[in-house]
Amino acid sequence: MVGPRSAAYAEESAEVEVLFANMEKLKGLTKKIQASMTRLEVSGRNVQEAIGPIYGSTQRLQTVNTNIDRVHSAIAHIRQPLDLKAREDRIIHAGIGKVGLSEFLGSLKRITTALSELKSTNLRANQQAISELNSLLKSGSQQLESLFRDLVNEDARPVEPLHYLTKKLPFPVFEQDKISRLALINSYVETSAQSHGTAVPTAQIFADIRGPYLNSSLQNLAAASVNTARKRAHDAIYQQGTSGIGTYAESLEAMYLAEYEIITPVFSREEWGRVLNLTCxxxxxxxxxxxxxxxxxxxxxxxxxxxxxxxxxxxxxKLAFRLDHSTGELKGPLSDALKHIRETAKASLYELLNDTRRRIQNHGALPPDGSALPTTTEVMTRLQTMTAYLPALSSILTALGDGNWTSPPSSSAAKGVPISTLDVGADGRQLLAHYVLDTVDTLLASLEERAKALLKGRVLQGVFVSNNLAVIERMIRSSDLHSLLSTSSARMEAWQKKGTNLYLDAWKEVSLYLLDVQYTSRAGRPTSGSGGVDSAAVVKALNSKDKDAIKDKFRNFNSTFDELLTRHKTLAIDRDIKPLLIREVQRYIEPLYARFWDRYHELDRGRGKYVRYDKMALSAVLSGL
Structure with missing residues (x-):
C-alpha cells in the first residue's frame, strides 16, 4: 500500500514544480511587456510632438482648397447668365413665328430668372450684362404684345347683331386655340406687370380693339332706336315695342356676354371686371x-x-340686373345712364294729371246731347296703357311717394321722398291704383266743372257726367285696370250717385206738382193710403179753390213731364247708364204720381182734360224711355 501512495505523491509533486516554473516564466514575461509599454508610450509622445504641426498645416490647406472650390463655383454660377445671353438672343431675334410660342415664353422666363440673379449679386461688372438682358427682355415683351394684338385683331370686324338675333345664333367668340394662345401670352405679361407694379398692357390692348368692335357693331341699332321713336302723328300715344330700344338692349347684352366669355379664360379672375369695363x-x-x-x-x-x-x-x-348676375359688372354704368329718363318719368305723372285737367278746361263747346267727350277715352287709354309698364311704374311711384304726383316737378315732392321716409314696403300695384283713381277723380271733377259752366240744365249736366263715367267704367272693366282697381268701387259709386242726382234734380222739380196739402184737423176727411182712397169722395170734399189748385198741378205736371220726355229723347244716354237713370226716375216719380192720381183723378172724370196719364200709362211711358 505504501508503494502506490508514494508514487501518487511523487507525481503530484512533479506537477506542482512544473506549475511554479511556469509562473516564474509568466512573471518574467509580464515584466518584459511592462517595459515595452513604457517604451511605446514614450515613443508615441515623441511621434505626436513631431506630427502635430504637420496635421495643423494639412487642415489649413484643406480649408483653403474648399474655399477655392467655392469661389470657382460662384464664378461659374455668376457667368452662367452671361453665357445664357447668346442662346436667348438667338431665340428672341428669331421671333415667335420661327421658334414657337412655348419656346419663346420659356426663353423670356429664363432671361427674367437670369436678370434676377444678376441683380442680386450687385456686382458692377454685371451692369452691362443686365442692360443687355433688359433690352432683350423688352424686345421679347414687345413681340408678345404685338402677337396678342394681332390675334385679337383677327376677329375685330364689326358684325350685324340683327343677323344673330333673328336667326337665334350665338354671337361670335374666339376659337379655343386662339384663346389658349392669348391666355399663355397674358399669363406671362400679367406676371411680369405684377412684379413691376404696373398695369397689364394686354388688358388695354384687348379693350382698345374689342371696344371699337362693340361700338361699331351696335351703332346702327343706336340710330334705329332714336329713329323708330319718332312718330308720324304728334298726338299718337307711344305703342309698346315700337322703338328699337328693346332690340338694342338685347344685342348689347348678348355681345357683352360674348366678350365676357372670351375674357374669362384669357385673363386672371382679378382682371375680369376691369377688362370688361374697359372693353364696354x-x-x-x-x-x-x-x-x-x-x-x-x-x-x-x-x-x-x-x-x-x-x-x-x-x-x-332688367338688363342691368341680368348682366350683374352673369358678370358682376356694368350695373352701375347702366343705372347711371337711366337717371335722366327716371326723372322724366317721375315728372310725367304730374304732367299727365295736369294735362287731363288742362284739356278739359280748354275744351270748347260741350256736346249738346250730353254724350261723352273723346278726351275721356283718350285719358282712359293712357291709363290702360300704363298697366303694361307695371314694374317700371312701381319703382317710379315708390321712389316718388304716395300722392306726390300731384305736385309740380319743381317741388321737392317731384324729386322723391327722402330716403329716411321712403316706404320700402310700398306695393307698386297699390300705388298705381291710387294714381289711376286720382286721375279719374281729376277727369270727372274737371268734366263736372266744365259742364256746370257750359251746359244748361241739370238733366243735361247729369247725363254728361254719367256718360263719361260709363265710358270710364267700361274701359276699366275691359282692361287690366279691372284687377288693379278691384277695391275702388266706392269712389266710382260716389261719382255715379253724383251724376244720377244731377239728372234727377229736374224730375224732382216735376214731382213738386204731385205734392198737396192735407188738413188733418178737418173732420170727416177720407182716409188716404194705397188701395183705400176714394177719389170721388176726396174731390167732392174739395172747395172750388182747392179744385182749381189741383187742376193747375195736373196741368203743370203734364206740361213739365212732356217737356222732360222731349228733352230726354234728345239726350245721348250711354247704353250702360240709361237703365240706371230710368230706374231711378221710375222709383222716384211713379209712387208720387200713383198717390196723387189715386186721390184726384176723378177731378177730370176720365175726359183727359187735366189728367193726361193714368198710372199704367205713366209707367209705360217711363219704361219706354
Missing amino acids: RDSLAEFSRTLQELNSHIRNNLTTDCFLAYEIIDIVT
Missing part, C-alpha cells in the same frame, strides 16, 4: 347718349311718349 366703356357711353336723345324726345312729347320712358326703364333695369 365706349359702347356704354354711346348707349347713354342714345338714352339722352330719347329722353329729349320724350320730354318734348311727354303726355304721349312718357310710355317710352317707362319701357326704357323696364328694359334697362
Whole structure:
C-alpha cells in the first residue's frame, strides 16, 4: 500500500514544480511587456510632438482648397447668365413665328430668372450684362404684345347683331386655340406687370380693339332706336315695342356676354371686371347718349311718349340686373345712364294729371246731347296703357311717394321722398291704383266743372257726367285696370250717385206738382193710403179753390213731364247708364204720381182734360224711355 501512495505523491509533486516554473516564466514575461509599454508610450509622445504641426498645416490647406472650390463655383454660377445671353438672343431675334410660342415664353422666363440673379449679386461688372438682358427682355415683351394684338385683331370686324338675333345664333367668340394662345401670352405679361407694379398692357390692348368692335357693331341699332321713336302723328300715344330700344338692349347684352366669355379664360379672375369695363366703356357711353336723345324726345312729347320712358326703364333695369348676375359688372354704368329718363318719368305723372285737367278746361263747346267727350277715352287709354309698364311704374311711384304726383316737378315732392321716409314696403300695384283713381277723380271733377259752366240744365249736366263715367267704367272693366282697381268701387259709386242726382234734380222739380196739402184737423176727411182712397169722395170734399189748385198741378205736371220726355229723347244716354237713370226716375216719380192720381183723378172724370196719364200709362211711358 505504501508503494502506490508514494508514487501518487511523487507525481503530484512533479506537477506542482512544473506549475511554479511556469509562473516564474509568466512573471518574467509580464515584466518584459511592462517595459515595452513604457517604451511605446514614450515613443508615441515623441511621434505626436513631431506630427502635430504637420496635421495643423494639412487642415489649413484643406480649408483653403474648399474655399477655392467655392469661389470657382460662384464664378461659374455668376457667368452662367452671361453665357445664357447668346442662346436667348438667338431665340428672341428669331421671333415667335420661327421658334414657337412655348419656346419663346420659356426663353423670356429664363432671361427674367437670369436678370434676377444678376441683380442680386450687385456686382458692377454685371451692369452691362443686365442692360443687355433688359433690352432683350423688352424686345421679347414687345413681340408678345404685338402677337396678342394681332390675334385679337383677327376677329375685330364689326358684325350685324340683327343677323344673330333673328336667326337665334350665338354671337361670335374666339376659337379655343386662339384663346389658349392669348391666355399663355397674358399669363406671362400679367406676371411680369405684377412684379413691376404696373398695369397689364394686354388688358388695354384687348379693350382698345374689342371696344371699337362693340361700338361699331351696335351703332346702327343706336340710330334705329332714336329713329323708330319718332312718330308720324304728334298726338299718337307711344305703342309698346315700337322703338328699337328693346332690340338694342338685347344685342348689347348678348355681345357683352360674348366678350365676357372670351375674357374669362384669357385673363386672371382679378382682371375680369376691369377688362370688361374697359372693353364696354365706349359702347356704354354711346348707349347713354342714345338714352339722352330719347329722353329729349320724350320730354318734348311727354303726355304721349312718357310710355317710352317707362319701357326704357323696364328694359334697362332688367338688363342691368341680368348682366350683374352673369358678370358682376356694368350695373352701375347702366343705372347711371337711366337717371335722366327716371326723372322724366317721375315728372310725367304730374304732367299727365295736369294735362287731363288742362284739356278739359280748354275744351270748347260741350256736346249738346250730353254724350261723352273723346278726351275721356283718350285719358282712359293712357291709363290702360300704363298697366303694361307695371314694374317700371312701381319703382317710379315708390321712389316718388304716395300722392306726390300731384305736385309740380319743381317741388321737392317731384324729386322723391327722402330716403329716411321712403316706404320700402310700398306695393307698386297699390300705388298705381291710387294714381289711376286720382286721375279719374281729376277727369270727372274737371268734366263736372266744365259742364256746370257750359251746359244748361241739370238733366243735361247729369247725363254728361254719367256718360263719361260709363265710358270710364267700361274701359276699366275691359282692361287690366279691372284687377288693379278691384277695391275702388266706392269712389266710382260716389261719382255715379253724383251724376244720377244731377239728372234727377229736374224730375224732382216735376214731382213738386204731385205734392198737396192735407188738413188733418178737418173732420170727416177720407182716409188716404194705397188701395183705400176714394177719389170721388176726396174731390167732392174739395172747395172750388182747392179744385182749381189741383187742376193747375195736373196741368203743370203734364206740361213739365212732356217737356222732360222731349228733352230726354234728345239726350245721348250711354247704353250702360240709361237703365240706371230710368230706374231711378221710375222709383222716384211713379209712387208720387200713383198717390196723387189715386186721390184726384176723378177731378177730370176720365175726359183727359187735366189728367193726361193714368198710372199704367205713366209707367209705360217711363219704361219706354
